[in-house]
Amino acid sequence: MIRLKRWTGSALLAFSLACLPLGLLAQKNTCLECHNELEDSLQAPAKGFAQDIHQKYGLTCTACHGGDAKQEDMDLAKGRTFRGVPARKNIPELCGGCHGNAASMRAFNPSLRVDQLELYGTSRHGQLLKKGDTKVAVCTDCHGVHGILPSNVPKSLTFPWNIPETCGRCHADRATMKAYSIPADQLAEYKKSVHARALFEKKDLTAPTCNDCHGNHGATPPQVASIAYVCRQCHSATAELFSRSPHRPAFDQAELHECEACHGKHKILPATDEMLGTGPGSVCLQCHEAGSKPYKVASGMRAALDEFLRRRDLAETLLDTAERQGVEVSEAKFKLKEAETALIMLRNLTHSLSLEEVKAKAAEGEKDLAQVTASGEAALKEGKSRRVGLVITTGFLFLLAIALFFKIRQIQKKQLL
Amino acid sequence: MKKWSQNLAGYFEQRLKLSGLASFARKKTVPEHGYSFWYFFGGICLFLFILQVVTGIFLLLYYKPSAEGAHESILFIMSHVKFGWLIRSVHSWSANLLMGIIFIHMFSTFFLKAYRKPRELTWVSGFFLLVLFMAFGFSGYLLPWNELSYFATKVGTDIVGSLPLIGKALKTFVLGGQEVSPATLSRFFWFHIAALPALTVLILGLHIWLVQVLGMSVPGRVKPETVREMPFFPNFLLKDALGWILVLVLVGVLCVFFPWETGAKADPLASAPVGIKPEWYFTFMFTTLKLIPPHIFFISGEVLGIMAFLMGGLFWLLVPYLDRKANRGKSSPVFTGIGVVVLLYIMVMTAVTYLLPRL
Numbered sequence: 014m015i016r017l018k019r020w021t022g023s024a025l026l027a028f029s030l031a032c033l034p035l036g037l038l039a040q041k042n043t044c045l046e047c048h049n050e051l052e053d054s055l056q057a058p059a060k061g062f063a064q065d066i067h068q069k070y071g072l073t074c075t076a077c078h079g080g081d082a083k084q085e086d087m088d089l090a091k092g093r094t095f096r097g098v099p100a101r102k103n104i105p106e107l108c109g110g111c112h113g114n115a116a117s118m119r120a121f122n123p124s125l126r127v128d129q130l131e132l133y134g135t136s137r138h139g140q141l142l143k144k145g146d147t148k149v150a151v152c153t154d155c156h157g158v159h160g161i162l163p164s165n166v167p168k169s170l171t172f173p174w175n176i177p178e179t180c181g182r183c184h185a186d187r188a189t190m191k192a193y194s195i196p197a198d199q200l201a202e203y204k205k206s207v208h209a210r211a212l213f214e215k216k217d218l219t220a221p222t223c224n225d226c227h228g229n230h231g232a233t234p235p236q237v238a239s240i241a242y243v244c245r246q247c248h249s250a251t252a253e254l255f256s257r258s259p260h261r262p263a264f265d266q267a268e269l270h271e272c273e274a275c276h277g278k279h280k281i282l283p284a285t286d287e288m289l290g291t292g293p294g295s296v297c298l299q300c301h302e303a304g305s306k307p308y309k310v311a312s313g314m315r316a317a318l319d320e321f322l323r324r325r326d327l328a329e330t331l332l333d334t335a336e337r338q339g340v341e342v343s344e345a346k347f348k349l350k351e352a353e354t355a356l357i358m359l360r361n362l363t364h365s366l367s368l369e370e371v372k373a374k375a376a377e378g379e380k381d382l383a384q385v386t387a388s389g390e391a392a393l394k395e396g397k398s399r400r401v402g403l404v405i406t407t408g409f410l411f412l413l414a415i416a417l418f419f420k421i422r423q424i425q426k427k428q429l430l
Numbered sequence: 431m432k433k434w435s436q437n438l439a440g441y442f443e444q445r446l447k448l449s450g451l452a453s454f455a456r457k458k459t460v461p462e463h464g465y466s467f468w469y470f471f472g473g474i475c476l477f478l479f480i481l482q483v484v485t486g487i488f489l490l491l492y493y494k495p496s497a498e499g500a501h502e503s504i505l506f507i508m509s510h511v512k513f514g515w516l517i518r519s520v521h522s523w524s525a526n527l528l529m530g531i532i533f534i535h536m537f538s539t540f541f542l543k544a545y546r547k548p549r550e551l552t553w554v555s556g557f558f559l560l561v562l563f564m565a566f567g568f569s570g571y572l573l574p575w576n577e578l579s580y581f582a583t584k585v586g587t588d589i590v591g592s593l594p595l596i597g598k599a600l601k602t603f604v605l606g607g608q609e610v611s612p613a614t615l616s617r618f619f620w621f622h623i624a625a626l627p628a629l630t631v632l633i634l635g636l637h638i639w640l641v642q643v644l645g646m647s648v649p650g651r652v653k654p655e656t657v658r659e660m661p662f663f664p665n666f667l668l669k670d671a672l673g674w675i676l677v678l679v680l681v682g683v684l685c686v687f688f689p690w691e692t693g694a695k696a697d698p699l700a701s702a703p704v705g706i707k708p709e710w711y712f713t714f715m716f717t718t719l720k721l722i723p724p725h726i727f728f729i730s731g732e733v734l735g736i737m738a739f740l741m742g743g744l745f746w747l748l749v750p751y752l753d754r755k756a757n758r759g760k761s762s763p764v765f766t767g768i769g770v771v772v773l774l775y776i777m778v779m780t781a782v783t784y785l786l787p788r789l
Contacts, residue, residue, distance in 0.1 A: 339689035341508035341515060399516075403686040407679050414675045421668050428661070 042082045043090055044074040061160030070121045077107060102142060104151040105133050132231035139231075148189070155179055174212055176222045177203055199223075202280035221247065241271040248272075254364040259307075274299075286322070289363055290315025313368045317375045321359060324382045325352060331389025338396035345388035352381040458642070459659035460666045463652045468538035471531055472641065473670040474677055478528035479634070481681070482566075485521035486623065493573070495619035497612035500575035501695040508692055519685035527681065529567060529711045532560055533776075540749070540769045543756040544647035550750035552644065555637040557747045562630050567709050569622040575615060576693030581702040583618075584610045586712070589719060592732050610698070650759055705787055714779035715739055721789065746772075 109130030355378030
């Protein structure tokens with residue numbers, strides 16, 4: 014029995030050693046071996062491929078370039094199937110060969126979508142490519158050539174905070190864009206926007222970047238009718254208010270880009286109260302004349318908002334003063350937060366253009382503010398009474414201390430006598 | 431009228447035998463010399479302790495010792511209970527002042543060599559009172575269940591846990607588990623209002639009894655002929671009361687202008703806020719452990735630091751038995767020097783904690 018076990022062990026060891034060269038042969042990639050020895054642009058693909066996601070899934074150079082990577086001889090390696098550098102016009106179809114095929118993708122990454130090629134065909138890029146314009150973006154322009162990384166890797170060209178620069182490589186280049194009569198200031202404008210601040214400063218990956226409004230593979234400029242739907246992906250409550258406002262039919266009729274008309278497009282700055290009403294900075298005055306009914310509505314909404322803010326500031330100042338005096342006001346501060354929520358809703362409600370609704374919401378929030386103000390006033394009163402109490406008590410204690418001092422002296426004098 | 435009061439006095443005399451105590455008080459004197467001023471700090475400690483007991487009892491009316499209710503009950507005390515803010519602020523401020531006065535009392539006793547024979551046990555009982563009041567501070571700090579106290583307790587008990595041999599068991603006992611949890615809050619409450627007060631009453635009773643029986647120590651450097659005797663009652667007691675009134679005024683001013691903060695409620699899932707540190711009287715040890723290298727000769731720096739503090743504590747406890755020169759009535763400059771070094775070390779490290787928080 015022991016002899017049998019020894020024999021089996023020896024046989025397994027011999028078999029493993031015999032198979033070792035075969036294993037090494039299976040991993041052989043003569044493309045990489047040669048290109049790694051070369052210099053500059055000929056070496057770059059081999060270097061880049063080392064970190065490429067395709068390489069990690071076991072794909073080799075031949076998957077895109079054809080040929081036989083097992084052949085030592087370069088002529089044999091570049092056999093009949095060798096395609097060399099794929100032509101730009103063929104790249105979408107080449108990538109789509111696998112990425113548009115559900116059966117192929119299932120073997121590697123079943124969760125990845127397989128409609129990229131189809132969507133690309135609907136995009137402006139895809140349509141121009143079809144017409145023979147090979148300057149437009151193809152897969153490799155956005156994803157890279159060798160060294161393609163998954164989009165969820167921060168170093169990837171398609172990671173959210175890299176997308177503006179990736180798109181900007183073409184769209185911020187005036188020379189390239191001139192041919193298409195497209196301005197090249199989108200990237201610079203976007204970088205000033207509230208969205209860019211959220212993305213770059215707060216590192217909020219949910220903040221919109223180019224592809225969130227224009228689409229990924231099916232990238233196209235939003236049309237007049239669709240722009241509100243683009244914005245409402247995130248700003249749904251505001252969009253609903255806008256949809257039932259008198260602005261919606263008027264904007265449609267005038268073919269105005271809904272949200273964009275007041276907030277701009279790439280350089281979307283934080284919305285301010287000054288944008289509403291009839292003062293300087295008002296966007297209402299872009300269309301409405303002084304004295305008109307919409308002018309009065311805008312003025313009324315702004316007045317309601319200003320009054321709310323005045324009351325909020327008063328309540329806040331009272332609480333801050335009381336807090337500085339050491340009075341506990343955390344409950345009132347919590348109530349003030351409720352009023353802050355009402356303020357957010359109030360500002361949003363201005364998109365309905367309903368003065369009645371705005372006034373009703375303001376009145377609702379002002380009830381909370383009245384309570385906070387009352388708490389603040391009571392807290393200030395409490396602070397004052399504490400100080401008065403301290404003065405009286407300290408005065409009494411000092412009198413007592415002085416009386417004691419004299420009593421002690423009197424006793425000591427008596428004892429000396 | 432006189433007859434009625436005499437009858438009442440007679441009633442209590444028959445039952446309580448107070449005449450002995452009254453006679454003791456009449457005869458008791460306190461030495462009066464250039465250093466008598468330092469005697470008053472003991473009385474101030476007692477006064478602040480009484481304030482602690484009284485305000486603590488009132489706080490118990492509303493305080494809820496549970497993770498769900500502790501912070502809320504403190505907020506309620508501070509905002510809704512009439513004079514609740516005052517009671518809590520007096521409790522917290524007088525606790526901190528008490529620790530400061532205890533240190534003054536201890537170092538004045540040390541430098542005046544009042545621990546000399548036969549007052550060794552007065553010093554020893556005083557040392558244990560210091561430990562007990564530090565434990566009061568440590569356990570009381572967690573009770574509001576706020577962010578700072580939660581994480582400071584975590585850091586403090588981790589230090590206890592790194593003690594060799596008994597560390598883990600001691601940490602589990604103190605925390606009521608492996609981590610700071612609602613069970614810890616219940617346990618700290620038990621320490622704070624039951625276990626520690628019971629021990630304190632016993633040791634404080636012994637300490638005061640020893641002071642009364644042995645009287646105040648006259649420093650060796652004072653010439654006997656210059657010492658006068660002052661009657662304890664009423665002279666010393668009235669002077670004591672004067673000091674107490676001034677301390678009460680100080681507590682009142684602090685409470686009105688700087689009411690004790692409640693802080694944000696502890697969130698065990700949140701990350702520790704920046705600048706976590708224990709109460710000020712622990713900071714000299716805390717900063718030492720922070721500055722000590724991780725390893726010294728293959729031994730954990732933290733463990734070495736804790737052992738050094740324990741050995742230092744043991745030395746401090748045994749000072750009356752080690753300072754033989756002082757016991758013989760001679761000057762002992764070595765021990766005075768040690769005291770100066772210890773005092774400077776505590777002051778410098780405490781200052782470093784607050785002045786260089788990022789060290």
